Amino acid sequence: MPPPPRPFPAPAATVSPPRPAWNTNRNLVVTHPLLSLLERCASFRRLLQLQALLIVSGLAAHRFPASRLLAFCALSDPPRPAHAAAVLAQCAEGPNAYMLATMMRGFLRAGLPARAFALFRRVLCDCLPADARTFVFAIKAACSSSAASSPGEAVHCVALKRGFLCQSVLVGNALVHLYASSMSFRDARKVFNEMPDRDVVSWTTLIDGHARAGLPDEAWRVFCRMVVSEGMWPNRVTLVAAASAVAQMGLLGLGRTVHRCVAESGVGTSVNLDNALVDMFGKCGCLASAKEVFDRMADKDVYTWTSMVSAYAKCGDLESAVQLFEEMPRRNTVSWSCMIAAYSQANQPDEAIRMFNDMIAAGMEPIDATLVSVLSACAQLGCLDLGSWLYQTYIATHKVRLTVNLGNAFIDMFAKCGDVGAASRLFDGMEERNLVSWNSVIIAHAFHGQSEEALHLFQQLKETGILPDEITYIGVLSACSHSGLVSEGQRHFKEMKAVYGIEPRAEHYACMIDLLGKVGLVEEAFEIATSMPIGADVAGWGALLNACRMHGKVEIGECAAAKLAKLDSSDSGIYVLMSQIYASKSKWDQVKMLRTVMRDRGVKKNPGCSSIEVDGKFHEFLAADVSHVHSEDIYAALKNIYIHLKTEGYIPPA
Secondary structure (H helix, E strand, O other): OOOOOOOOOOOOOOOOOOOOOOOOOOOOOOOOHHHHHHHOOOOHHHHHHHHHHHHHHOHHHOHHHHHHHHHHHHHOOOOOHHHHHHHHHOOOOOOOHHHHHHHHHHHHHOOOHHHHHHHHHHHHHOOOOOOHHHHHHHHHHHHOOOOOOOHHHHHHHHHHHOOHHHHOHHHHHHHHHHHHHOOOHHHHHHHHHHOOOOOHHHHHHHHHHHHHOOOHHHHHHHHHHHHHHOOOOOOHHHHHHHHHHHHHHOOHHHHHHHHHHHHHHOOOOOHHHHHHHHHHHHHOOOHHHHHHHHHHOOOOOHHHHHHHHHHHHHOOOHHHHHHHHHHOOOOOHHHHHHHHHHHHHOOOHHHHHHHHHHHHHOOOOOOHHHHHHHHHHHHHHOOHHHHHHHHHHHHOOOOOOOOHHHHHHHHHHHHHOOOHHHHHHHHHHOOOOOHHHHHHHHHHHHHOOOHHHHHHHHHHHHHHOOOOOHHHHHHHHHHHHHHOOHHHHHHHHHHHHHHHOOOOOHHHHHHHHHHHHHOOOHHHHHHHHHHOOOOOOHHHHHHHHHHHHHHOOHHHHHHHHHHHHHHOOOOHHHHHHHHHHHHHOOOHHHHHHHHHHHHHOOOOOOOOEEEEEEOOEEEEEEOOOOOOOOHHHHHHHHHHHHHHHHHOOOOOOO
C-alpha cells in the first residue's frame, strides 16, 4: 500500500529558502519538520493549515510553537491581533513574558495601545520575568495613551525599581522619547542625563523631540554637545532632526554646518535627508544651495518637489515656484497648500483663491494649513462669503479640526471682513486659546470702535495668567483712542514697561499721539512725537497731522507735514490734509502754493476706493466714478440717503 501523501513537500536539502519578513530571529535553529515549515511560512492561509496540523499533533498547546504562531500574527503585515489572542488563550502551559511581549508588539502595530498596556499589567501581576523589550513596548503604549495621568510615569517607576535604567539603553531611550513627545522636557533631560550609557539613538531622540516641539535653539545645543563635547558622530536621522531645527531658526551659517556634517560623517544620502536639506536651505533663504541639493538628487518624492516650490516662494521667485509646481509629477494636499500660501503671502489673494478652487476641483481635501492661507486671502479681499462657506463646510461638519492657528485665522478673517460678532462667537467657542487668539479678538473690537468690549477682554486676558505682548497693547491703546479714554490710555501706556517690561514701539507712540490729538490735546501729542526716543514714524506724524486738521492747528500741522514729506514726499495725503488745514483758516494762497508743489513734484491725489461683495462678486468704486454699469441707480440712491440725513439734522463737512 503506498504511503499517504505528505501535507507539504519536504524542503530540498541543498536549498535554504529566505525567511519571511515576520521572522526576525535569524539565530533560531528549528529541526522539527512542522515547526521548520512554520518558520518559513509567508501567508496567513498557509499558517492556518500549519496551525491545524499543530493542534492535531498536540504541539499547539506548548509554549514554543504557540510563541512562533504569535510572532507571525504580531509581525506579519497586516498584524492579526484577534487571531493572536486566540492562540494565546489556547496555550495550555500558559504564556510566558516573551509571548506577552510579542503580543504587546502585535497590539501596538495594530493601533491598540490600551490592550498592549493591559498585557504589561498582566506581566506585573503574574510576576513574570519581564525583559527590556517588555518595558519598551509598555512605554510605547503609554505614549499613545490619552489618559489625564500618563501611565508612562508608572512604567518609569517600575523600570527604575527593577534596575532597567542602569542596564538597558533601549529602556532609557524609550523613556526619553516618551517625555519629549509629551513636551515634558525637564523629565526627558533628567532621564537622559542619568543614563550611564548613551548611544546615537539617545542623542537623536532628544534632538528630534526639541525640534518637533518648536524649540530649535535647544535642539541645536544638544546636537553641538553630541558632536563637539561627546565626539559622537550623528546618523542620518540625527542630521534630519538638526536640519529641521536650523530650518526653524533660519540661520544659513548653521545650515552650512549641517551640510558639512552630512559630507564628513560618511552616512551617505537618503531621500529624507536630502529633503531636509532642501527644506532647510529654502527656509534659510539660500535658493542656490537648495537647488543644488535638489538637482543632484537621483530619487525625488512629492515632499522633495514641494520643498523646492516652497524655497522658490520664500525667496520671492513666485514665477519659478509656479513653473516647478506645474512640472511636479505628483501633487498632494501639502503641495497645493504651499502654492496657495505663496500667492497669499505675495499679496495676490485672487490667485490664492483661484488655486484653492483648482485644488478642490482636482479632488484634494484641504488641511488646516490650507484653510489658514485661504482665510488670509479672504481677509485681504474682504471676501466674507467664502470665509463663512469654509467654516460651514469644513469646521461645522468636523471635516477639519479647529486648531488654535486655524481658529485665529477665522477670527482675523471675520474681523477684517466686518463681522465682529462672528469673530467674537468663534473666540468664545474655542476650546484652546493662545495669546494670538486674545490679540486677534481684542484688535477686532478695538478697530471697529467697540472699545468697551476690547478693554473688557484685555482684563479677562490678564486674569488668565497669559502675559500680554506689544501686539496686545496696540489693540488696547487703539481702543482707548477710539473712545477718547485719555487717562486710561495713559495708564496702560505706562504699565507696558513698568509692569510687563514691554518697551513701547513706534506703533504704541502713534496710538498715544492719535488718542491725545483726537480729544484736542494737540500740543501734548506734538510733545510726544518730538520727544520719542526712537523717533516718530509715518503713522505717528500722520496721526498728528490729522489731529491738526480736526482742530485747526496750523503751525504744528506744518511741522508734521514737513516731517512726513521727508519720510515720503510722494504721499498725496500730506498735501490734502495740509490744504484742508489752510482752507479751514481761509489761507487760500497757501492752498494754491501746495497745489503748485504737488504739480511740480508729480504728486497726484489717489482717489478714494471702496469695494463691496455681492453674491461672491466684487464691485469697486472710486471717488466720482461713473464707470459702473449701475452708476445712475447708485447715485440716485445716494442722493436719497443725503436727503433723509438732512431731514434728521445732519450737516456735511465743508
